[in-house]
Amino acid sequence: MAALTRSAPSEQERLSYEMGLHNEQLKGRSIQKFFDINLDEAHHGFLLPDAFDVDFNKRAEIDASNMPAKEVNLRIRELMADGYGTIVIKNPGAKHSLAVGILNRLNLIIDGSLGYFGCGLIDGPNVRISGRVGWSCAENMMSGTILIEKNAGSQFGAAIRGGDLVCKGDVGSRTGIDMKGGNIIVGGNTGAFTGFMMQRGRMVICGNAGKNLGDSMYDGTIYIAGEPQSLGVDAVWGEVTDLDRKWLENKLRMYDVMPKGGIGAFRKIVAGKQLWNYDNLEPTEKKMVL
Incomplete structure (x- = not known):
């Protein structure tokens, strides 16, 4: 039997993937309550059955x-x-x-x-x-939109999986902890350990960030217009592409949270992917990573 082959991704697919636009399924248990695709066209088939x-x-x-x-x-x-x-x-x-x-x-x-x-x-x-x-x-x-006009406390958007979560003011520490999808947009500053253990999704910070931004992030994308006090373990600077800029322009104008420096002020942070096989490392190697 001939071996199955997969064609190399196009440049557009590669850039989309780097933005966090993934199409593979996350592993684990299936959610047993699915959307009802048999609903009429007026509901677009995107509602839960009940x-x-x-x-x-x-x-x-x-x-x-x-x-x-x-x-x-x-x-x-x-x-x-x-x-x-x-x-x-x-x-x-x-x-x-x-x-x-x-x-x-x-x-x-x-x-x-x-x-x-x-x-x-x-x-x-x-x-x-x-x-x-x-x-x-x-x-x-899971989905929808939330727009907060003032400030938010710590652990804003913990384990979010979808939708747009927007705070026009400042937020506390551990914003987007264990984030698994969706978009978090902060119009002001964010605290320490923002994006901690981030797995998917995109986060936009229009101001500054506290210590250890993106610490232990597995995947996903963080955009920041200000300055982080420091990057966390395995968080590295990435290249901002035209696709990134177009997405940022659309989202920030939609919610009226454009920073003073405009889209050009944003830098990009991604996972260095040195912790992907962390559990397989020897104790001495773990010390070197940390």
């Missing part, structure tokens, strides 16, 4: 001032079940774990600030937050 059919022109408000977080989250689900596609949360009061587990198309407007773990485990909604957010905002986000 998603609610909502109308963005149908609007409701929730006054969360005297409601616990669990009750607010249940009310969001009830309104989606009734077909409301635009929901405004008033007086969130920096409560923890608000607007979590939304697996649906939805325009969600949060008029105020969130506490810890806001908007976690979401898959599909478009969220706009007028205030600040605490630790671990958008943890395990």
Whole structure:
């Protein structure tokens, strides 16, 4: 039997791969709940099978001032079940774990600030937050968009897998820790260990970064317009291509977070790939890498 051969990638494919646009499947257990591809064309087949059919022109408000977080989250689900596609949360009061587990198309407007773990485990909604957010905002986000007008706490976008997560202000340390896909955009500065153990996706930092940027990153791309205090283990400078610049121009203008220096101010950080076989190294070799 003839051996299977694979043609060499084109220059466009190579540049796309370097930007983080990968098409191979990640290994591991399969997610058993898939999109329903049999839905009509109006829904484009990109909804979960039990998603609610909502109308963005149908609007409701929730006054969360005297409601616990669990009750607010249940009310969001009830309104989606009734077909409301635009929901405004008033007086969130920096409560923890608000607007979590939304697996649906939805325009969600949060008029105020969130506490810890806001908007976690979401898959599909478009969220706009007028205030600040605490630790671990958008943890395990799968798809959709989140736009935060002010600042964010540490572990912003932890383990994010898809969608656009945008903070116009500053964020804390460990932004994008264990990032597995999607895009994180920071309009200001970010703290230490940003991009720690990054596996996929793209991160854009319009300001400066703390120590150990991209530490132990396995793959993915970080763009920074300012200065990092230092690069982490196995994070190296890469070449910014025209494809990178076009993507940055589109994304940053979309969310109005262009830095003063423009697209030309950005530099690129990628994985040096010296840790890819880390577990196979001898103890003395590990010391040399670290």
